[in-house]
Amino acid sequence: MNSNVAPMRTFxxxxxxxxxxxxxxxxxxTPFNVISIPVILTGVVILVYRFIYGLGSVxxxxxxxxxxxxMGFDVVTGVALAGGAYVITFVVYVIKVEKYHSIVRxxxxxxxxxxxxxxxxxxxDLGRPWNAPNPYIGNSFGFxxxxxxxxxxxxxxxxxxxxxxxxxxxxxxxxxxxRKFLKSLTLVTVVLGITLSMLHQSGLGALFLMAxxxxxxxxxxxxxxxxxxxxxxxxxxxxxIVEGTISHSVFxxxxxxxxxxxxxxxxxxxxxxxxxxxxxYYFFKALLFIHDKQWEMINDVxxxxxxxxxxxxxxxxxxxxxxxxxxxxxxxxxxxxxMALLGIVLNRLNVSVIAFNWYADVHYxxxxxxxxxxxxxxxxxxxxxxxxxxxxxxxxxxx
Amino acid sequence: xxxxxxxxxxxxxxxxxxxCNKARAQEQHDPDEFVGILVDTTRCIGCRACEVxxxxxxxxxxxxxxxxxxxxxxxxxxxxxxxxxxxxKTDKGDVFVKTQCMHCYxxxxxxxxPTEAMxxxxxxxxxxxxxxxxxxxxxxxxxxxxxxxxxxxxxNPKLQKCTMCFERLEQGQKPACVEACPTDTLMxxxxxxxxxxxxxxxxxxxxxxVHHIYGENEVGGTGYIYLSAVPFEQIxxxxxxxxxxxxxxxxxFLYAVPMILFGVPAFLLGLNTLTxxxxxxxxxxxxxxxxxxxxx
Numbered sequence: 001m002n003s004n005v006a007p008m009r010t011f012x013x014x015x016x017x018x019x020x021x022x023x024x025x026x027x028x029x030t031p032f033n034v035i036s037i038p039v040i041l042t043g044v045v046i047l048v049y050r051f052i053y054g055l056g057s058v059x060x061x062x063x064x065x066x067x068x069x070x071m072g073f074d075v076v077t078g079v080a081l082a083g084g085a086y087v088i089t090f091v092v093y094v095i096k097v098e099k100y101h102s103i104v105r106x107x108x109x110x111x112x113x114x115x116x117x118x119x120x121x122x123x124x125d126l127g128r129p130w131n132a133p134n135p136y137i138g139n140s141f142g143f144x145x146x147x148x149x150x151x152x153x154x155x156x157x158x159x160x161x162x163x164x165x166x167x168x169x170x171x172x173x174x175x176x177x178x179r180k181f182l183k184s185l186t187l188v189t190v191v192l193g194i195t196l197s198m199l200h201q202s203g204l205g206a207l208f209l210m211a212x213x214x215x216x217x218x219x220x221x222x223x224x225x226x227x228x229x230x231x232x233x234x235x236x237x238x239x240x241i242v243e244g245t246i247s248h249s250v251f252x253x254x255x256x257x258x259x260x261x262x263x264x265x266x267x268x269x270x271x272x273x274x275x276x277x278x279x280x281y282y283f284f285k286a287l288l289f290i291h292d293k294q295w296e297m298i299n300d301v302x303x304x305x306x307x308x309x310x311x312x313x314x315x316x317x318x319x320x321x322x323x324x325x326x327x328x329x330x331x332x333x334x335x336x337x338x339m340a341l342l343g344i345v346l347n348r349l350n351v352s353v354i355a356f357n358w359y360a361d362v363h364y365x366x367x368x369x370x371x372x373x374x375x376x377x378x379x380x381x382x383x384x385x386x387x388x389x390x391x392x393x394x395x396x397x398x399x
Numbered sequence: 400x401x402x403x404x405x406x407x408x409x410x411x412x413x414x415x416x417x418x419c420n421k422a423r424a425q426e427q428h429d430p431d432e433f434v435g436i437l438v439d440t441t442r443c444i445g446c447r448a449c450e451v452x453x454x455x456x457x458x459x460x461x462x463x464x465x466x467x468x469x470x471x472x473x474x475x476x477x478x479x480x481x482x483x484x485x486x487x488k489t490d491k492g493d494v495f496v497k498t499q500c501m502h503c504y505x506x507x508x509x510x511x512x513p514t515e516a517m518x519x520x521x522x523x524x525x526x527x528x529x530x531x532x533x534x535x536x537x538x539x540x541x542x543x544x545x546x547x548x549x550x551x552x553x554x555n556p557k558l559q560k561c562t563m564c565f566e567r568l569e570q571g572q573k574p575a576c577v578e579a580c581p582t583d584t585l586m587x588x589x590x591x592x593x594x595x596x597x598x599x600x601x602x603x604x605x606x607x608x609v610h611h612i613y614g615e616n617e618v619g620g621t622g623y624i625y626l627s628a629v630p631f632e633q634i635x636x637x638x639x640x641x642x643x644x645x646x647x648x649x650x651x652f653l654y655a656v657p658m659i660l661f662g663v664p665a666f667l668l669g670l671n672t673l674t675x676x677x678x679x680x681x682x683x684x685x686x687x688x689x690x691x692x693x694x695x
Contacts, residue, residue: 053554054554063477063539066536066539096671151513187671207540
């Protein structure tokens with residue numbers, strides 16, 4: 001961005017430029033660095049230990065709870081929170097609502113990095129990660145497996161997201177011709193990306209269909225795929241509100257002054273969208289609750305926990321979004337977005353970890369190592385995100 | 400969108416769809432070929448010879464049957480032991496029950512596996528193949544009997560469970576546990592024949608058995624089937640698993656995949672064409688075109 005580099009002609013030029021860009025900029029001692037660096041280093045040590053002594057040496061996973069925090073939060077929740085990219089590209093490129101154009105780049109970058117890091121988290125959790133290429137290279141395709149579908153969709157979606165973002169990289173490298181070509185691919189990759197998202201967002205729910213006897217009936221339903229898909233829409237919208245708000249204060253200098261004002265308008269629009277989707281989701285939840293005649297289950301700890309999730313973190317934030325939009329209160333919308341995100345975390349963890357094997361005598365809880373590695377994944381993603389944002393025209397675009 | 404764009408989309412979408420539209424439920428087998436083991440719990444004396452034989456054949460942990468007093472606690476199979484016998488105190492005295500992988504007719508674990516590492520072999524035994532497995536443990540999540548066990552303490556973990564001695568069956572031998580059983584509790588043979596024997600025993604001694612064969616219909620039918628003198632829930636069986644084969648839980652979703660892969664792009668491109676100017680928005684135009692709505 002600020003680098004006044006002439007167009008690169010040789011590979012040597014590119015290499016020199018790239019090394020320059022890799023060097024850290026800005027002060028080292030910031031609150032974020034002070035917290036994240038020790039966490040990332042500890043996480044690396046834990047991972048080395050995990051790959052020598054096995055998953056059991058650092059996690060609390062058992063034969064009854066084969067999937068814990070790494071699968072339940074990093075993968076199942078993380079992907080839901082990255083849903084913003086497909087929602088926003090739908091709005092901007094498919095139905096062409098120009099109002100949201102300014103947040104496309106940051107959202108797509110976020111989506112791409114989220115998939116890289118949460119897909120990476122899946123590798124950490126695999127017992128035999130060196131066999132991970134098997135589903136791709138044809139060492140037996142498990143066509144009947146939902147996870148096989150998800151493996152392929154993760155990969156294809158990452159390619160699609162990368163292509164959607166690639167014009168920005170071309171712009172950064174001053175490659176005007178490449179930028180135009182990559183830009184011409186955008187609609188195709190957007191359409192592909194939305195389709196793949198629909199399938200793997202719902203596919204993450206379909207992972208739990210065969211676990212029917214193990215998941216508490218308040219959370220298991222044959223409609224889990226649809227619930228996961230619908231909730232990923234508002235999860236994405238809420239994430240854009242929260243992430244955008246943070247970006248706009250942290251990277252204030254990088255953003256053109258007039259777009260601060262327009263960002264408020266964008267938040268109102270997103271809040272309204274989130275309110276509508278959340279009401280639909282709440283309606284689905286209520287419908288399933290009534291259809292499956294689940295009211296006998298509501299009067300115990302699991303019932304209260306369910307109500308907390310569905311009322312406290314779906315209905316309440318939905319009402320807050322609607323109220324905040326009507327009364328033009330940014331603060332209410334931002335609070336609602338945080339609550340909606342917590343609701344998504346709660347829902348995904350409930351299905352995948354908390355209400356899984358709910359009848360077991362000894363219940364799973366994550367070890368401190370699992371939590372540190374989870375934080376490591378999040379912090380590393382933020383480091384890479386910061387690198388992209390401070391070097392490439394992500395938050396402001398001159399083209 | 401122009402024709403070139405359309406072709407590009409169709410190619411990409413079609414390629415993806417082709418790779419996925421083979422999604423299907425497990426293949427159907429000829430029931431005559433399907434083998435299994437009948438466990439008559441009324442005959443079991445709890446000697447645990449099956450545990451020892453199993454572990455010796457498969458190089459697992461061999462329990463000290465005489466001294467370890469393991470029948471006094473409730474055990475599950477583990478990554479060290481593929482089969483265990485438990486003792487249940489019931490109205491009709493102590494009942495001993497051998498547990499191991501049930502070898503489902505349509506196995507959830509094999510359906511769940513993204514690399515066919517868990518695979519149902521010819522004749523019905525479900526076995527694990529290490530060169531395919533990525534260690535995702537989706538088989539453990541999906542198995543209604545929680546039978547695949549993972550080696551959490553290994554850098555190169557395996558999934559451990561009963562294979563119905565598939566390698567011995569191929570050589571024309573019987574499973575090790577069946578050969579070791581001194582009381583004919585275990586009977587190996589074609590599943591249909593086992594069912595007939597089981598029914599015959601119930602009909603000839605109606606007072607000695609509950610009139611139910613566990614595994615005949617549970618989860619769509621299993622290779623191991625059980626007879627009991629007391630209701631099955633009293634001897635550690637889950638009776639709430641239903642008779643629906645587990646692969647059917649994900650079948651509809653997988654069938655919908657190719658339809659969505661073709662249908663949604665068509666819908667999106669149609670929507671894109673119908674919404675106003677047919678020219679994709681150019682990055683950055685919002686700077687000049689964007690209307691800042693003033694409020695307050």
